[in-house]
Amino acid sequence: MVLVADDDPGSLLVAKAAVERSGHDCLTAGNGDEAWAMYLEHQPDVVVTDWMMPGLDGLALCRAIRARAADLYTYIVLLTSQGSRNDVLAGLEAGADDYVTKPLDPFVLHARLLVARRVTTLHADLAHYRKVLSQQARTDPLTGLNNRLKLNEDLEQLHARSQRYQEEYCLAMCDVDNFKSYNDIYGHQAGDLALRAVGAVLAKAARSSDGVYRYGGEEFLLVLPKQSQQGAKDMLKRALHAVRTLDIIHSGAPTGHLTISAGISAFTPGLHAEADSVLGEADAALYAAKSAGRNRVELAPERRG
Incomplete structure (x- = not known):
C-alpha cells in the first residue's frame, strides 16, 4: 500500500494515478497532519510526500515516521520542486529514502516504486528472520519449551x-x-x-x-x-x-x-x-x-x- 500526501489537488491526482498504474493500492492525504493520521491507521509500505504542506511538512512527516519504532520498514519518497543539493540532503537526513522533483513524471515515480518494493520486501524478510532467531534464542532445543x-x-x-x-x-x-x-x-x-x-x-x-x-x-x-x-x-x-x-x-x-x-x-x-x-x-x-x-x-x- 502507498500513501501519497500533497496539498496540490492536481499533483495528488497525477501521483495517485501513477501509483495505481504501478499495481499498488493508494491512499491520499491533502496535508501533513492528515497523512500522519492515515499512516498510523494503515501502516503503508511506501509514503510519497510533498515537501511543502500545511500542518506537518514533508520533512516533519519523515522524522515522525522514522521516530516511530516499527517492525516493518516504510520507504519514503519526497516530492519537491526544490532540487538543490542542500534540499536533497536535508530530505535524506530527515529520513527520506529518495526524492522526485516536480512536476511529477509518472515514469520516474514508477521506477522509484519498483526500488521501494525491493527494499520493503528485504526489510520484511529481515524482520521475519529476526523474529525466528529471537524465538530460537528463547526456546530449549531439546524439549521445545521456553528456556x-x-x-x-x-x-x-x-x-x-x-x-x-x-x-x-x-x-x-x-x-x-x-x-x-x-x-x-x-x-x-x-x-x-x-x-x-x-x-x-x-x-x-x-x-x-x-x-x-x-x-x-x-x-x-x-x-x-x-x-x-x-x-x-x-x-x-x-x-x-x-x-x-x-x-x-x-x-x-x-x-x-x-x-x-x-x-x-x-x-x-x-x-x-x-x-x-x-x-x-x-x-x-x-x-x-x-x-x-x-x-x-x-x-x-x-x-x-
Missing part, C-alpha cells in the same frame, strides 16, 4: 505486574527423580527422550496463561499467574500422576519407574520485593520434597499452614 532467557523476561514482567496490581502468583520447581542414575543405566539418548516426555506432560498440565520452562538439566519451572498455592499444588499432583502413568521404567529408582518431585512457592504482595526470593523459596521446597523421599509435592516451608 532460562525467556523465563527471566517473563518472570520479571509478571512480578512487576503482580506487585502493581496486588495479585498472587506461584512458582513450581520440578525435578526428575534419580535422573543421573537413569542416564547411567539407560544412556543419554534415553535420558533426552525422558526429558522430552516429562516436558510434554508439564506443558499439557499447565493452563494457557501459565509458562513452562526448562530450567536446566533435569529441572523444569512452571510460572503460574493468578494461581493460589492450593491450586498450584493440585495441578502439580495431577502432573506427577501423569508422569507416573508414562510408565517409563527406571530400575535405579525405588518405585521402579521414572517420577518427578516439585516444590511450590507463592508470591505474596508486600512481602517479596524481588522475584528471585520467590524462586529461591520454590527451590527450597523442591529440596524438601527430595529430602522427604521424592515423588511428591511440597510447599515452601514459610507458606505452610
